[in-house]
Amino acid sequence: MTAAKRLGKQTVKFQNPPSILATASIVGKKEGEGPLKHYYDQIIEDGFWGEKTWEKAETKLLRETIMTAVTKADLSIKDIQYILSGDLLNQCIASSYGIRDMGVPFFGLYGACSTMAESLSLASILIDGGFADYVVAATSSHFCSAERQFRFPLEYGGQRPPTSQWTVTGSGAVVLSSKGNGPYITHITTGKIVDLGIKDANNMGAAMAPAAVDTIFTHFEDTGFDPDYYDLIITGDLAYYGKEIAQDMLQRKGCDISKIFTDCGIEIFDKEKQDTHAGGSGCGCSAVVLAGYLYHELTKGNLNKILFVATGALMSPTSSQQGESIPGIAHAVTIQNAME
């Protein structure tokens, strides 16, 4: 029964590829000054966005982004049959409070910064399997809420090592449907957890790179595609250090993706002009790069086939304090203008 849909160990090829009907992205001021500034729907000038706390601002970011995406898809929120979302905050409160008043069946996810690919994967499964016609996949992150939760109070002003990444303030949402004219989600390769023992929470790129390598390599094994198949392979937020590690590890396995490989954490900020050290990170990073830049390039035909590989570091401050290493995960999603 399942043979036709499953490819190899970890990949699904959709028989009824879901179409992206619309996307939306709302970002913070710093992101709005970056090289992708023309692709976002809205840039907020102030991290609080009229709210009393950063957590409430992130909640509003997610809510407004979802509503914008639904409106751009010419739908009402009542048309949406499921929302899949998660975020970095403890107990994923940006998602829960953000969608609280929408009245839509909700599957809460936790995939750290892999969440955009996780939510897209499960949303695609709901549509391909005939369980729904309209599904929203979303996520968010916020520099200020993440810093104080995962690292130090902002007021402390701790110094950041060169390998540290800058959590993106932003939310991205994608409306998927059984109808529509593409771009389509045609394949997903669901990641397994990979942990090679990195313990430095200021070097997340290195912690996540082996998971990205595992998923990308498996994707090619499962599908039989060559790297040449894609116009672009873009990882979630390995940023500069992690991207180099991933590229090198793949090269050693005989898989050269260097000509078409970049990372959302690299694309989102200007290395010279914006002081973000190793690059961007956070669930919102890959979400806004996809919902803004990548979706635009796909619809314009400048890109036709991309492999979107959001990567997550599944540790917590508690696990780090207890001496644990950082498990990584990466989920890959093939997005194409053609149905296959």
Add this chain to the structure above:
Amino acid sequence: MTAAKRLGKQTVKFQNPPSILATASIVGKKEGEGPLKHYYDQIIEDGFWGEKTWEKAETKLLRETIMTAVTKADLSIKDIQYILSGDLLNQCIASSYGIRDMGVPFFGLYGACSTMAESLSLASILIDGGFADYVVAATSSHFCSAERQFRFPLEYGGQRPPTSQWTVTGSGAVVLSSKGNGPYITHITTGKIVDLGIKDANNMGAAMAPAAVDTIFTHFEDTGFDPDYYDLIITGDLAYYGKEIAQDMLQRKGCDISKIFTDCGIEIFDKEKQDTHAGGSGCGCSAVVLAGYLYHELTKGNLNKILFVATGALMSPTSSQQGESIPGIAHAVTIQNAME
């Protein structure tokens, strides 16, 4: 395309109902002294279970429970195509670290105490839709790790109000398959978030009851079933206060389920002999009641049709400190010995 599978607003009727191949449950000492003690696979005598921290003990609980369930299903972990799991710990570390070494594609979930029903729902979708043949749905909680994360350090010895519930130490896992002879998952009703403004984190039953009511009522609307259809309707962990509220709210809506209605948080502890105030709670509560007691009664034919409704409170300590109310969610899963 989707008409045949979707019933009403929030319900899916499976065309190829997944079968439960096996379940496993491992619990703590207090749970092992409760009325359901004969149904668990293992009772651990010590909350640390040989580990240095409670978080690591919870991680081990989840890992050993999944491995036990897979073994009981006569499978190897390599046969499992997806694991879906989440827990209450910040960043869901019990799940991530628990399955880290299994090498299985992983979808991390966050549904608070609704996680067992959420993971069963998505696992069933994967199987019914033909995306997988063997999927594990799991979750865990631990009294000590939850208390210090959500409330106070245990050493503080804070007094507990009568409405407070006792987080269950335990993990439950279910192996679902496209093969097998039942019991079957035949329907799911995916909940939307409901928040009627309860702010008391020591009265979670009251916060979650409206969500349970919404999902149960919608389930009957969507399916056309009467409450009589079921041998048992069992909510996740409303416990004594929340169960009364839910029953009363449903009665006012003209839906009398009182004759067949109970709650996992009520069943798991002995009200007279075990001092747990309002009853049990935590992701592990509904998970071990399902994987232990309910699965046993289904396979023996003492129960033939049950509606399992795990309920979650989607707040965090941060949202409570910022004055927010507690959003609730409830997901319902129909489990039957017959395929329909």
